[in-house]
Amino acid sequence: MKHAVVLLSGGLDSATVLFYAKEKGFLLHALSFDYGQRHKIELKFAEKIASSAGCESHRIAKIDSDLFHGTALVHDEIKVPENRNIDESIPVTYVPARNMLFLSHALSLAESIHSRHIFIGANALDYSGYPDCRPEFFSSFEKAANLGTKAGVEGDPFHIETPILSMSKAEIIREGFRLGVKYENTTSCYSPGKDGRPCLKCDSCFLRLKGFQEAGRKDPLIEKFGIDV
Amino acid sequence: MKHAVVLLSGGLDSATVLFYAKEKGFLLHALSFDYGQRHKIELKFAEKIASSAGCESHRIAKIDSDLFHGTALVHDEIKVPENRNIDESIPVTYVPARNMLFLSHALSLAESIHSRHIFIGANALDYSGYPDCRPEFFSSFEKAANLGTKAGVEGDPFHIETPILSMSKAEIIREGFRLGVKYENTTSCYSPGKDGRPCLKCDSCFLRLKGFQEAGRKDPLIEKFGIDV
Numbered sequence: 001m002k003h004a005v006v007l008l009s010g011g012l013d014s015a016t017v018l019f020y021a022k023e024k025g026f027l028l029h030a031l032s033f034d035y036g037q038r039h040k041i042e043l044k045f046a047e048k049i050a051s052s053a054g055c056e057s058h059r060i061a062k063i064d065s066d067l068f069h070g071t072a073l074v075h076d077e078i079k080v081p082e083n084r085n086i087d088e089s090i091p092v093t094y095v096p097a098r099n100m101l102f103l104s105h106a107l108s109l110a111e112s113i114h115s116r117h118i119f120i121g122a123n124a125l126d127y128s129g130y131p132d133c134r135p136e137f138f139s140s141f142e143k144a145a146n147l148g149t150k151a152g153v154e155g156d157p158f159h160i161e162t163p164i165l166s167m168s169k170a171e172i173i174r175e176g177f178r179l180g181v182k183y184e185n186t187t188s189c190y191s192p193g194k195d196g197r198p199c200l201k202c203d204s205c206f207l208r209l210k211g212f213q214e215a216g217r218k219d220p221l222i223e224k225f226g227i228d229v
Numbered sequence: 230m231k232h233a234v235v236l237l238s239g240g241l242d243s244a245t246v247l248f249y250a251k252e253k254g255f256l257l258h259a260l261s262f263d264y265g266q267r268h269k270i271e272l273k274f275a276e277k278i279a280s281s282a283g284c285e286s287h288r289i290a291k292i293d294s295d296l297f298h299g300t301a302l303v304h305d306e307i308k309v310p311e312n313r314n315i316d317e318s319i320p321v322t323y324v325p326a327r328n329m330l331f332l333s334h335a336l337s338l339a340e341s342i343h344s345r346h347i348f349i350g351a352n353a354l355d356y357s358g359y360p361d362c363r364p365e366f367f368s369s370f371e372k373a374a375n376l377g378t379k380a381g382v383e384g385d386p387f388h389i390e391t392p393i394l395s396m397s398k399a400e401i402i403r404e405g406f407r408l409g410v411k412y413e414n415t416t417s418c419y420s421p422g423k424d425g426r427p428c429l430k431c432d433s434c435f436l437r438l439k440g441f442q443e444a445g446r447k448d449p450l451i452e453k454f455g456i457d458v
Contacts, residue, residue, distance in 0.1 A: 059293075059295060059296075061293040061295070061296065062291065062293055064288075064290040064291055064334075066288060066290070067288075067290065067334060067337045067338045067341060068337060068341055090379050090382075090383075094379055095337075096336070096337045096338075096340035096341050096378065096379070097333060097336040097337040097340060097374070097377065097378055098337070099377060100333045100336060100337070100373065100374065100377050100378075101333045101334065101337055103333075104326060104329045104330045104332075104333040105293075105296060105330065107325070107326040107329060108296045108297060108324075108325045108326040108327070108329070108330055109296045109325075111325035111326060112296060112297055112325050131376065131377055131378060131379060131381065131382040132377035132378070134376070134377075136376050137373060137376040137377040140369065140372050140373035140376050140377075141373045141377070143369050143372075143373070144329065144366065144369040144370045144372070144373045145326070145329065147360065147363070147365050147366040147369050148326065148328060148329050148360055148361035148363075148366040148369075148370070149325065149326055149329075149360055149361070150319050150323055150325070150360055152360065153319075153360040
């Protein structure tokens with residue numbers, strides 16, 4: 001069996017990708033990050049998801065949050081926008097070079113454990129406008145990865161796997177239900193309560209709500225908190 | 230004045246690049262890494278160099294060394310090769326995706342502080358055969374960086390600056406003396422003594438010795454330790 005490194009945030013998208021990789025027969029090595037995010041509670045959700053998927057390993061790597069300035073996802077003094085009109089612009093929740101950092105860690109781990117497959121739950125359709133969620137970024141990262149690693153130059157290349165990149169949120173959710181993802185163990189909110197209760201006002205909550213509505217399903221997380229939407 | 234992020238290991242190459250960027254008129258933000266390297270003493274050298282160059286800031290970011298398996302630079306059970314015949318092969322001192330990780334951190338910091346220039350003291354001539362020290366890696370990283378960041382997609386691109394990439398070690402050393410680098414504040418050894426005394430047996434010591442010989446200069450570090458070579 002082949003090993004895969006799967007970036008796991010604790011959110012809906014990466015949880016779905018984890019179960020997707022499982023169905024494809026990979027041995028799963030989940031990788032999450034503590035980068036000073038205000039929604040650090042997502043790491044507890046990530047642990048539950050990793051456990052429910054039967055991962056071989058789950059690491060939480062720390063990234064120095066001193067690197068990031070001016071992002072609402074790390075710094076309390078910048079407010080997470082509520083009820084924003086999601087358009088083409090890049091919001092203040094953008095974290096500089098986040099996916100580059102996450103993928104670099106994943107690449108390093110993958111080469112160390114002889115895995116050549118890195119899964120990331122990025123989505124370029126129902127997303128917040130982040131530049132590092134676009135297909136052209138992932139293909140250029142993959143190219144750089146194969147030029148800058150021992151395995152890559154020795155002809156045993158890495159593959160950046162983005163199975164939900166072109167799916168709508170509703171399609172992701174339908175696929176997740178089919179795969180048996182426990183969505184009550186996932187969180188999407190940028191400003192959750194201490195118990196993980198979603199704010200229902202940020203971009204991420206909005207996209208999740210819309211996704212479940214369009215998929216014609218109830219969100220088990222919303223049901224868990226007894227929220228009426 | 231423009232800001233530059235300069236990767237600073239505490240070694241000879243990155244110290245030279247730091248002073249090169251200074252001469253070019255950049256305000257300097259040095260970035261070093263604690264990644265569990267056995268030669269962690271290099272961080273003390275990095276502090277001295279950053280201070281002597283008058284850096285605006287110097288950060289030491291921690292990278293989770295659990296990511297790396299099977300590299301002699303992190304794990305004590307793997308021996309650093311002595312008196313190795315430096316050829317085309319990639320040695321056991323290779324750290325998986327190290328420059329990708331370092332540059333990703335630098336990119337994140339650079340975007341945060343509105344710098345568009347990232348300097349790295351990589352060298353593709355007198356080097357140990359690492360794939361992530363080759364020009365094709367840096368150009369592909371730069372491309373990925375500009376596709377995956379806000380600044381990049383908004384037309385204000387990042388530049389990965391590799392001023393000593395094609396220089397021999399002797400040329401780097403001559404340039405460094407011209408720039409006023411204090412080489413006694415730099416370390417190159419993979420297995421230094423607790424006081425920073427070089428082993429004079431590893432690849433890195435060998436390349437440094439050879440470089441000073443070819444440059445027709447005495448190494449101030451060697452003189453500091455009163456070593457007779």
